[in-house]
Amino acid sequence: MTQTITRIKQSASSIHNKITKRQKPSMHFPIRALSNVKYTPKRGFFELRGQKKVRTLTVNTVKTFAQTLRLMSLSKELIEKDDIATKREAYYVSKNWGDARFDEQPESDTLMDDVEAMFEVNREQLGFIPEEKGGDVAGQLVVVDRDQDTGKQIKIDCTKFGSGAYSIPISVEHLKFETKAKFILVIETAGMFQRLVKHNYWKKTNCILISMGGVPTRACRRFIRRLSEGKKIPVYVFVDGDPYGITNIYRTLKVGSGNAAHINKYFCVPNARYLGITPQDIIDYKLPTHPLKDVDVKRAKDALKNDPFIKSHKEWQNAINKLIDMGVRAEQQSLAKHGLNYVIEKYLPQKLKKPNSFLP
């Protein structure tokens, strides 16, 4: 934490020095976009390439420049006081800054991401936390947390939530795990997660179920990463068989995102594997489908062309091309066509027999 403060101070004093020398100060940020990331399967996640943008203080940048500095000052204050502010709260704090206040939260979020990238830390280290919660967990896992007041250890048994689930907190660095589960099944939709929880699927197969609810949050990714690495458990991902499920949800979980490339190192799950729904599943299981919309096709073609992850895996290129050729997509819950519990009785057992066939 003090390291972050040191960096903030270094950056501020270099700006101060420039001003004293009557020079225009500037800040350097890595460009946060898919075009500025590289992917090496061995390292397993998106990493930043060198491209940086420079924000030199001019009449046109004076507002953002001032706002960035005030945000850095707020961060320093939070760390010193060992406090946190949600992204929304930080936005409201800025309302005290007179003319330098943010008019809308997206403005403060963007600058927050800039600061994060500039110092190559994550926003939690800056004292800022997101609003969104991390995801739901059920199954053969004990999470070791500590009491907020006393600091005493608390053990949370994820088998004891009945029809409910344990909710992944915003910050997961301090958590410890106890488990003997054989695998982690990560699920896209809350609906499918509910079905598996209701039928105690984790008990039958000795696994941990995690629901992402769409694109996984940083906390969710970090939680799965620490759990699977710490306990050496494989991660299988079960999402909709469509371009969004593959190139947004699964890809982000496994290797991170372009926008957060500076922190992907921690917020990704390189050993995740894709269980389904695969384009081949649509054929093998005769799944009911919907036609691909124009946006789906565009997303798929974009990924083939620009996504470094897809581009370095032939299997994925084949699968996506197949999907485009078929012109259809299938949801997880389309398995219900063969009976509501077909997914538990047939689909998952059959799939889990050959984990080596899972897509990378």
Add this chain to the structure above:
Amino acid sequence: MTTKKAVSKKNKKQSDHAPKITAHDLAKGQREISVSEFFTKNRHLLGFDNPRKALLTTIKEGMDNSLDACEEAKILPDIKINIEQVNNAEGRFRVTIEDNGPGILKSQMPRIFGKLLYGSKFHRLKMSRGQQGIGISAAGMYGQLTTGKPVLITSKISPKKPAHHYSLVIDTQRNEPKIIKDVEVKWDTKHGTKVVIELEAKYQKGRQSVDDYIEQTAIANPHADIIYINPEGEKIRYSKTSKELPVEPKEIKPHPYGIELGILIKMLHDTKAKKLQSFLMKDFSRVSAKVAKEICKKANLYEKARPTRIAAQEADALYKAIKLTKIMNPPTDCISPIGDELIIHGLKKQINADFFVSNTRAPTVYRGNPFLVEVGLAYGGDLPEEGLIRLLRFANRVPLQYQQSACVITESVINTTWRNYGLQQSSGALPTGPVILMVHLASVWVPFTSESKESIAPYPEIEKEIKLALQECGRHLSKFIKRKKKAAEEIKKKSYIKKYIPHIGIALKEILNLNDKQERKIVNTLTDILERSRS
């Protein structure tokens, strides 16, 4: 073909049974239609389509006549317009138009106001407001039709003589005035004319209103003094900004290129010339002996032939020969522009804007008729930022109010690329922005698209001249807008620096635990650095 046959068969059958109608029978149904009667039924052609427009047209015709008369007599016009609501009737108004013009001879008065198509302006080619001699009598007739009241005219031609007062109605059958009252009256003025018409009308403010029309007339006639009392009793005075009468337009003979075959035949009939060659030389402008001979040769006509004989048989050949002969353009000194300076004076008088520019083009010719285009433009100030620009159209100093979209002026403004001059414009529309644009077309014969004189026909020569004038004004406008933008950016830059630099000071002070003095130094240094820099 088959249907046609069937029809004719059927007709034949019918006519077999029906009683025969002879040419004599049909002849009984034929009778002369008086012009007044024709216009009674087609009053929309003259601008009396509805009560609101009728009021405008009446004012317009009255003012046109007054201004024309004053200018011809070289008198600076003082015009009074009064519109009163007649007490006992809803939608009934009494319009009084009074001028200090030369007055009208007693003998002429009934015909000018009580007979359609009676005027001095139709048979000549001279720049004037009125052309056909329909206007004021049509207004009187409209009043008579809607209220049954006669037109009241008072006129005085000399301080030494008493004024004459007539009360007239038009016999719409015969197109003749009927005098109801004919008296001498006392009128305390040197000379002038006063017309009172009572009519069914509607008074409404806003676009195309009488108020608008009078204001625009004042803009285009800076030498006129106009007093206007509206139905609400408000008195508005538009004082003269120029004490000089416009240069008197000269009357010219028609140019051979501008003439149509029918008119050529009529001229051949009416001419006093005995020989074809002298007819061409005397009755047209720009026809020299040499050109006349050339025309005759091309038409294969004897140059000493009698014009009346040509009219009957060989007019067509003559007409074609004229088109084939190269003839010098007509003289253009017959046009009297408002002038750059007075246009700007006129605009400034009525509009509070930041920038004014005007452009008067040199006269040129369409179809043998000399014409000239002038443009005036006002930008910024009190004019509204939002919405389309306001376009004021004038023909021979008369504002055109209706049929904007059918007019060559509008078309030319739309077809000019205003984006090049700093205004926004979507395709096929007028530009938007805080602009009043006035376009004036002056000509010995303005090619209106209809008798109500509301829009000008799209001759390519006219469109070209309008566009050139617009472009010239546009170039000046764009310079002004650029300068203004630059100045605005300079101000924005200053305020930006003032607003945000202190926050850089605060943040650095907080992070680096600086003292107040250091903070002040940061703010001062940065302000200095940024104000010196260009970006």
